[in-house]
Amino acid sequence: MAGQGTTTAPQESGREMQARTEPARRRVIGPGLRTFLIFAVLVGLGALIFPSSYFYRVGTLVWINTLAVTGIVVLLGYVGLVSLGHAGFFAIGAYATAILPNYGIPSPLAMLAGVALAGLLALAVGRPILKLSGYYLAIATLGLGMLIWMVLSKEAWLTGGPDGMVVSGMNARNLFKMVGLKLKSAEAWYWVAGFAAAIGAAIAVNLAGSPSGRALRAIHDSDVAARSLGVDVAKAKSRAFVISALYAAVAGALLALANGYITPETGGFMHSVEMVTMAVLGGASSVFGALVGALILTALPQVLTVFADYEHMVLGGIMVLTMIAMRRGLVPFIVDLWNRRKS
Amino acid sequence: MSELLQFLVSGITVGAIYAAIALGFTLIYNASGVVNFAQGEFVVIGGMTAAALIGAGVPVWIAAPLAVIAGMLVGVLLYRLAIKPAREAPLVSLIIITIGASIFLRGAMQAVFDKQIHRYDGFSGDAPLRVGGATILPQSLWIVGGSIAVFAFLAWFLNRTRAGRGIKATASNRMAAALVGINTGRAMNLSFALSAAIGALAGVLATPVTFTSYDVGVLMALKGFSATMLGGVGSPLGALAGGLLIGLIEALTAGYISSDYKDASAFIVILLVLFLRPQGLFGARITERV
Numbered sequence: 001m002a003g004q005g006t007t008t009a010p011q012e013s014g015r016e017m018q019a020r021t022e023p024a025r026r027r028v029i030g031p032g033l034r035t036f037l038i039f040a041v042l043v044g045l046g047a048l049i050f051p052s053s054y055f056y057r058v059g060t061l062v063w064i065n066t067l068a069v070t071g072i073v074v075l076l077g078y079v080g081l082v083s084l085g086h087a088g089f090f091a092i093g094a095y096a097t098a099i100l101p102n103y104g105i106p107s108p109l110a111m112l113a114g115v116a117l118a119g120l121l122a123l124a125v126g127r128p129i130l131k132l133s134g135y136y137l138a139i140a141t142l143g144l145g146m147l148i149w150m151v152l153s154k155e156a157w158l159t160g161g162p163d164g165m166v167v168s169g170m171n172a173r174n175l176f177k178m179v180g181l182k183l184k185s186a187e188a189w190y191w192v193a194g195f196a197a198a199i200g201a202a203i204a205v206n207l208a209g210s211p212s213g214r215a216l217r218a219i220h221d222s223d224v225a226a227r228s229l230g231v232d233v234a235k236a237k238s239r240a241f242v243i244s245a246l247y248a249a250v251a252g253a254l255l256a257l258a259n260g261y262i263t264p265e266t267g268g269f270m271h272s273v274e275m276v277t278m279a280v281l282g283g284a285s286s287v288f289g290a291l292v293g294a295l296i297l298t299a300l301p302q303v304l305t306v307f308a309d310y311e312h313m314v315l316g317g318i319m320v321l322t323m324i325a326m327r328r329g330l331v332p333f334i335v336d337l338w339n340r341r342k343s
Numbered sequence: 344m345s346e347l348l349q350f351l352v353s354g355i356t357v358g359a360i361y362a363a364i365a366l367g368f369t370l371i372y373n374a375s376g377v378v379n380f381a382q383g384e385f386v387v388i389g390g391m392t393a394a395a396l397i398g399a400g401v402p403v404w405i406a407a408p409l410a411v412i413a414g415m416l417v418g419v420l421l422y423r424l425a426i427k428p429a430r431e432a433p434l435v436s437l438i439i440i441t442i443g444a445s446i447f448l449r450g451a452m453q454a455v456f457d458k459q460i461h462r463y464d465g466f467s468g469d470a471p472l473r474v475g476g477a478t479i480l481p482q483s484l485w486i487v488g489g490s491i492a493v494f495a496f497l498a499w500f501l502n503r504t505r506a507g508r509g510i511k512a513t514a515s516n517r518m519a520a521a522l523v524g525i526n527t528g529r530a531m532n533l534s535f536a537l538s539a540a541i542g543a544l545a546g547v548l549a550t551p552v553t554f555t556s557y558d559v560g561v562l563m564a565l566k567g568f569s570a571t572m573l574g575g576v577g578s579p580l581g582a583l584a585g586g587l588l589i590g591l592i593e594a595l596t597a598g599y600i601s602s603d604y605k606d607a608s609a610f611i612v613i614l615l616v617l618f619l620r621p622q623g624l625f626g627a628r629i630t631e632r633v
Contacts, residue, residue, distance in 0.1 A: 319443025
């Protein structure tokens with residue numbers, strides 16, 4: 001009822017309005033800090049309503065998945081590249097955290113080593129492939145993921161083989177004990193995972209606004225146009241690929257510690273597909289899409305026990321339908337609906 | 344020496360399967376520019392359908408064509424329900440759609456059939472032939488013959504028939520093809536149907552030797568991609584040669600290095616090709632359309 005013709009706003013699309021109001025908000029608090037605070041509030045809300053350790057464990061999984069999917073957002077949402085082997089990087093983080101403490105290396109260092117290894121591998125593999133068209137990364141990462149999975153399942157002397165291995169080492173409870181807080185193990189890991197996801201989201205949001213993030217988004221729209229504007233396309237893509245691998249590896253390391261047990265399936269093809277589906281469903285263009293996708297696809301199997309039997313059909317169906325019916329994913333879709341309603 | 348011969352025989356057998364997958368993959372790529380990640384699922388559909396029918400007592404010569412037709416129908420459905428509605432979507436959406444379709448089909452296979460590993464008897468029995476110290480399964484001859492037949496058929500169909508030339512015209516320029524009266528929609532349907540039929544045929548022929556189960560499609564697709572990339576994307580001759588080479592490399596890896604890592608050889612080949620010769624052995628230099 002805002003009266004037609006009194007303002008031009010109703011004719012504008014949601015995105016334009018956002019663009020107009022964003023600079024004003026930025027002056028108060030930066031977008032990264034804002035995202036961090038929103039995530040922090042959500043982590044806290046979860047802790048307020050969770051009745052049991054079981055909920056904390058599922059919540060921990062949601063935040064760890066959000067962190068991993070945030071990496072997919074950087075790669076898929078910002079640059080428009082699909083990786084079908086991100087579970088491989090996830091597993092490198094997880095297994096380094098599991099294996100190295102057995103050789104006397106403390107857990108935090110083991111985590112760092114795993115994350116660094118994943119980043120280096122992404123750098124080595126990504127550079128030559130990313131000079132080529134978008135399909136090649138999907139195919140090469142599909143192969144890379146399978147190779148990593150193969151090593152994890154076959155080298156039983158190191159990884160325990162298909163049965164997986166126990167992760168010994170650090171417990172998050174001790175972190176909180178140092179500052180005098182007594183938490184259950186499940187609660188402690190929930191807070192650590194939530195904090196990590198919030199930091200990860202803030203970094204990703206800040207990246208989007210930075211010059212290199214703008215370069216990535218320019219590539220998303222057109223490789224050639226970006227190149228003509230002076231963007232080193234191959235370098236920018238490979239940077240995004242490495243960053244997204246780092247996200248996956250950190251998430252993997254956290255999962256190993258929080259679960260205390262890992263199997264090669266953390267590095268399996270279906271796990272890679274799961275991550276991409278989460279990003280696609282929630283909306284790969286924003287970290288909130290990562291959160292919503294991770295939340296839905298982590299909670300769904302807990303609620304629906306038939307999910308396990310039809311997991312493939314559900315994941316595949318979601319990917320196809322989302323791409324056809326709401327290409328940008330759930331979060332942008334709902335935001336658009338909301339804006340249209342308001343105007 | 345006879346050991347080497349044996350590895351070569353098994354390499355050519357699996358290589359012929361990969362070549363067929365790569366040919367199907369090339370057909371869709373040439374017609375539509377879509378890299379179909381669901382290509383491996385057609386192989387599984389062919390193998391699983393034939394196994395189920397033969398298990399139910401249907402004779403092979405009826406079960407095999409039915410399985411190929413089943414694959415063909417799924418191929419057309421894939422195009423109509425998933426690819427066509429998103430025709431104008433960016434590359435990345437099409438990649439996600441075909442991956443999603445591949446996962447969906449994998450799940451459907453598990454629901455319709457089961458999670459068991461299946462095989463049936465070779466078409467001409469399973470008594471091996473002895474040739475110069477190596478043993479050859481009669482089914483291997485079926486597989487190699489099938490792949491060569493598929494290649495010859497495609498060469499004839501695409502160059503000599505009206506429908507085939509319609510596909511080629513659509514591939515080179517959709518708009519221009521439509522303007523001169525070619526039904527481009529039909530050409531796309533046809534290329535998906537044919538490509539799926541080729542994949543299903545590969546599955547039907549291969550299952551007595553390689554076995555099949557609902558989840559081998561991705562691995563098959565990966566091998567098919569490797570073959571395509573090695574041969575040069577878009578080149579049918581390259582697909583054939585690439586498939587055979589991948590099969591040989593794999594068999595030699597399994598024989599002389601480690602059977603645990605034979606599947607890794609396909610990936611190593613992909614990486615080497617991308618590092619050293621991205622256009623493949625027979626491909627034209629890659630130029631991107633802007």
